[in-house]
Amino acid sequence: MVSTSTSDAPVSRRRLLAWALVAAAIGLALAWTVGALVQDRAMATLRSRATASAALHAAVLRSELDKQRALPLVLADDADLEAALTSRAPERLAALSRKLETLGLQARAAAVYVIAADGVTVAASNWRQPTSFVGSNYGFRPYFTEALRQGRAEQFALGTVSRKPGLYLARRVDGGAGPLGVVVVKLEFDGVEAAWRAIGEPAFVVDPRGLVLITSQPDWRFQVRRPLPENERAALRKQGQFGDAAFAPLPLKSRGGDGVQRTDVARAERQVETLLPDVAPGWTLHLLTAATPADQAAAAARWITALVWILLCTALFWLWIRRRRIRLAAQREREARAELERRVEVRTQELTQVxxxxxxxxxxxxxxxxxxxxxxxxxxxxxxxxxxxxxxxxxxxxxxxxxxxxxxxxxxxxxxxxxxxxxxxxxxxxxxxxxxxxxxxxxxxxxxxxxxADGRVEPTLVSEVIEGSVLLTASRSRRHDARLVREGEASGLTVLGERIRLEQVLVNLLQNAFEAVEHRPQGLVTLTVRDAGDTVQIAVRDNGPGLAPEVERGLFTPFLTTKPQGLGLGLVIARDIAAGFGGQLTAASTPEEGATFTLTLRKADR
CATH class of the missing domain: 1.10.287 (Helix Hairpins)
Structure with missing residues (x-):
């Protein structure tokens, strides 16, 4: 017999290892490519949503700015204000302060005040408060000097009294003889910043220098998006409009493209930075949106691709192993068959006969x-x-x-x-x-x-089986002078079985019961139906003499009968029919109460 050579085993192992390395490389490349495609699509969706969210942030800011910019424009042409600045009469200035107080409350401005041409504040909406601007000299403020020179000015700075940041909107008030002074409205952005914080995404506005002016992160105020030269920082400190701010860089680390990562939060996730320029003159809105959903989608796509590739490679490897085993088994079978044929030649005739x-x-x-x-x-x-x-x-x-x-x-x-x-x-x-x-x-x-019977098992109404069986045995009941009593409600109960064979079982039980009470002066057969949850029990009880102990022990034994003309198969067949439907037929007997046969069947609707 030719034996199978194993000299090619090392070659097969080396080939298998090479295929495994190739499959791993292809799987890694495929997983990375699919992940990159999914991430690109997810990032495109994320950027689109971030742009819409940035537009919403900008709309909130522009709404607040547009509402407040109209106030100094209107006040600059107010006759009462011009008259108060011209006369500088105390009663006129007091009336003007009261008017500014009312306007400030209605417009929800942080402060509304009027500075005379000499730089002294002559009327203010906060004239009643300890921090009143009345009497303060703001001639050094750039918004004052620029408004006197150009007619209007805007400046974002810290308040010299309140120390709260805000945007100062200034308008020059002109008189017949020249400029009379400047009306100033200070706008604070606490409400805007609170609305941004409620949205949940970090947002901030920077000026052309990259200095953070408005932000949903209070710690980032007056920090810079990019480092400022030392001379520029010194000039800002000298102006004093930002207090003693250090102009430190924002805690954001670039991660390529528009991705950034916060450095002030442990295990910070990657975020996408969306820029919306010109939300106000010279201002740019920055919105940070978590890129985690896109990263998670890419990671999930890579893992799923890797898993599918592993399963595919495993299936192919299993098919290869199976095919190789089949091939080796076929080879061994051919060798064994050849050997068997040689051995069988001398016993062919004998095996043919067998x-x-x-x-x-x-x-x-x-x-x-x-x-x-x-x-x-x-x-x-x-x-x-x-x-x-x-x-x-x-x-x-x-x-x-x-x-x-x-x-x-x-x-x-x-x-x-x-x-x-x-x-x-x-x-x-x-x-x-x-x-x-x-x-x-x-x-x-x-x-x-x-x-x-055709042998089908199907839902069968218990009431139909009982009515048919009672109808078929009615003459037997009258011939034996026996009374049939029905107990229980069979209406609506459905069991698994076949009507013809179930009637055969019930007819057999009723006939046996009528024969058992044949010589009784008051023969009584009781047919009881009981709903037992998952099953239905049909009991046939007679008041006859009952079953002898030896008969009861072998009741379901074939060809065992007490009738002269009986074959002893009726109860055996009835029990087999019940068992075929998943039910059972049982018997109990006492000399005082007679015999009771109980047919238990499975419900069809459980």
Missing amino acids: NRALSREVDERQRTETRLRALQADLVQANKLAALGQIAAGVAHEINQPVAAIRANADNGLVLIGRGKPETARENLVAIAAMTERIGRITDELRAFSRK
């Missing part, structure tokens, strides 16, 4: 099993027909009586018609129709009962 004998035995066994199944079906049908034969005599009497009555009513109807009494004849015809219907019900039930 094979023929085995084939004959298998065929005979199959034929025996076929005959056994047919015999079992015939035995069930024979038992049914035997019961049908016992029922037939009583049913014939049930039919003969209505037939005789039909004949008599028909003859009477002819006579009544001849005498001209159609109404009376009609009553006879109605009686004939009722008796014909009764005969039809009996014959239909006999025909259905005699039909061979």
